[in-house]
Amino acid sequence: MADAASRPVRTPPLSLVGEEVRRHDRDRFTTALFAPAEAREDLFAVYAFNAEVASIREKVHETMIGFMRLQWWRDTLDGIYAGGAVPAGHPVAQALAEAIRRRDLPRDAFDAVLEARELDMADEPPVDRAAFLAYARGSGGGLQRLAAHVLAGRDAETAAAAEDVGTAWTVVGLLRAAAFHAAQRRVYLPAADLAAQGEGPEVVVAGVPHAAVAAVAEQLAGEARGALAAARARRGAVRREAVPALLPAVLADGYLARLQRLDWNVFHPDMAMVDPQPLRLTLRAFLRRW
Template sequence: MELDSATHCGDELRRHDPDRWLTALFAPDVARPALWALYAFNLEIARSAEQVSEAMLGHIRLQWWRETWDGIRAGTPRKHPVAEALFAAGAAAWDADDVAALIDARERDLEPAPPASLAELLDYAKATTAPLLRLACQVLGQTPDGVLRETLDYAGQAYALTGILRAVPFHAAQGRVLLPSQMLGGQGLAWESILRQELDQRAFTVMREIGLEARRLLVMARRRPVPRQVLPALLPLTIAALHLKQMERAGFDPKASADVSQPRKHGALLWAALRRRF
């Protein structure tokens, strides 16, 4: 892979998605640049909503990436460092359905209204994360099916729910709410109050319920053995578990929940790698 495109992907991840950047360091040297390219692509589409001033521009940005993948598969990548890194990583051979699913899932980010129910939130969590995990496994030499595919679904949902809970104030500042409206209504809250960042014990109760679901999914994912070669793809769950525990201790109050320290992350990842479990 060309040094400039690989360096760009690594630098972008280190600034904007440091947990995935860190876990990719546990992948074999030969696979690491491809993982960084994959994660940098995910970062590009995941930030679509926050980098545009109106929804139509976000849809155009996502369509640009669909066409970019057409070029990668045709052997004519666009002059964009992430596209060039993907092409050099052999991404033309990756599962096209998983790539398309990731892009399509980000259309939901351009809608300001929250999901109606926990079930709808779980669908979103799965759609935005499970295909990424499957693609990461492909990079590491394993095409997921059967039990592994189901494990990745649980893992993806757990990871995404944890990230959503951590990002409640950030999303609100963007004009977005991902806490289900039915759950908020059950606590006597309108979702517009979350937009105004009026977070009180009622909001924390909703977040705790979602956190319990994330914990349940994490336990289900961890009960199943995974091939050793795909462990680096699942190591982000190790860090997510730390974040979830931190939020539980803070009563799911975002203002009281400090970030997990780098030494704790490093120690947890080393221990997970030694045990060969995420």
């Protein structure tokens, strides 16, 4: 008989945090359904935290307000880890506090997410590839470390694989969101990589296919595939309970293949389409071939 991580589990009506993840992060929501029932709500809490901090830039009109909201989360985490009161009337913070206490989640991973998210408040793109990848590793890698910890506890090999998967997933997400960000005059493609193609950030803001943007997208896709390969090199040492936290790797493969078929055109409407591939996820989870 297949174990619990090999198939999505029927869920009762969603909690507030579960609904938050379903609405704002459909791909991770789908992978979370493969987690056992006793861990799923804590996984939703972690992913809902991410959905909240990831959306701060879209919700504020002044950069300083964005930094203040990030600081609010730091202060809230300080209180949670000190055993203090959790802000009333904030279901995500309350669910996160319960998850932290039940799972002994590492504070440094939350700090990595919040520090990386400061880049969201900037008006300029990452200066170079290293800054871009640091953002991806901090925001997405830190998040998937937390997800893996919810499911499998503290384990260095599992955490490292999850961080690589999260890094790759964030690179893919930034490529898929290029058109969305361009409409807001925001650019995440590294300035140095664009300059190497003889262009500046304005070529991305234009939001139309361009050879320079495609060339940079192909290079960044290579970084994502490299991170996925690094994660998979650890597969034999990864705790099997963590599989649902690693399933975004399967989805990343699909989106990268789609982008390649589209000749690295990040502005093609198909890149924004969500495709959680439940049947493929079920098979890969059963085989533990994330």
